[in-house]
Amino acid sequence: MAKENLNDLRAFLVVARERSFTRAAAQLGLSRSALSHAMSALEARLGVRLLTRTTRSVSTTEAGARLLSTIGPRLSEIDQELESLSAMREKPAGTVRITAHDHAIVTVLWPRLLPLLQQYPDVNIEFSVDYALTDIAAGRFDAGVRSGDRVDKDMIAVCIAPALRMAIAASPAYLAGRSLPAVPDDLTRHRCINLRLPTHGGLYAWDLEKDGRAVNVRVNGQTVFNNTFLMLRAALDGMGLTYVPYDLVQPHIEQGRLVPVLQDWWPSFPGYHIYYANRRQISPALSLVIEALRYRPE
Structure with missing residues (x-):
């Protein structure tokens, strides 16, 4: 042909x-x-x-x-x-395409892969920000990143980060004159910052957990984003309560720019995993990426 x-x-x-x-x-x-x-x-x-x-x-x-x-x-x-x-080439080279959540890219992938890129100038990495459970084969990605290790049977998952804790917080300006939520249902009486999921187009229901009891709360507010960092920005600007990874709000809480809410209900999820096709041989470039990202508890 x-x-x-x-x-x-x-x-x-x-x-x-x-x-x-x-x-x-x-x-x-x-x-x-x-x-x-x-x-x-x-x-x-x-x-x-x-x-x-x-x-x-x-x-x-x-x-x-x-x-x-x-x-x-x-x-x-x-x-x-x-x-x-x-893959038979002695010198690692080529492009590795990865689809991942923006939080995973900023906090895990980029810090660990930057030294790799500096060490191997013939290795290229393309990042694609996506909140959906992407089919990496259909999208022609080499790997994807998601929370947890549940993947299709023809995929391999490797842990790259510890458990992910979520947090709820708001600015002092927003909370001024308002009662702090005491139980999850109180969130429905507050202005909250929503996340729209690309998979089904719906708004994400906040997952909360305490003493083995899990609840989902559908919240309302003036703003909807499809980006974690913009949700954080909106909270800092006084637009309401936000639900984002704890590591993002921690420095703002410590410096008084945000106030933690419902801390005893903050859930934890399995850490980020990189997943890729189960093949007999993968490229040296992808192998380098996986080893650079592999989580090694101290």
Whole structure:
């Protein structure tokens, strides 16, 4: 098969999975018109329509769905073999793509991977901030980071951080003249800073726990973010109670800029884990990243 045809098949897979020429073009580094032209040319060569295009979305035809299910796994196998060949290089090199929560990147990944990048100039790392439980295979990521070690059976999870404690806090200015919440239900009578989850588009219910009793509280407020650090900023600016990792609010509490609330209900979750595909051999670059991030309790 001609090289350009193989590239067109790869492009078709991305369009079919993303269901959008715009998103697929951004991922492939192409213009939308160039990608659309390539797909039309592929359909013309094959003599069958693969994609149904509307003004709002793209979907596969029956033939397109068949091609997707047939060549998708095979191209993944080719990619894995090529990565295995590159792993035979003596000098670690290449790009490692990681999807992770912004808090994990700032507090764990970047501090530990910066020295690695300085030591190995031929290793590149691409970070993608995402709050969803990303399918790293579909997104063509080398690894992902999430809280806890529960991953699909074809994945390996490695602990990279200790348990993650969450906290609730607000500024003295917001709390002035208001009663402090004494029990979780009191949160519903306060202005809170919400987090919108990308997976289902809903607002995150605050998970709380005390003496083995777990509760979820759906809170309300004027502001909704999809970024932990902006939630913290809003709390510092007096916009209400925030629910973020304790390590972020700790220095502000110690310096009086924030006041802790419902401390005996603050929950802890399993620490961050990096997860990656269970393969016989991984690239030297990814291996270096995993070892640099591996959590080693003192």
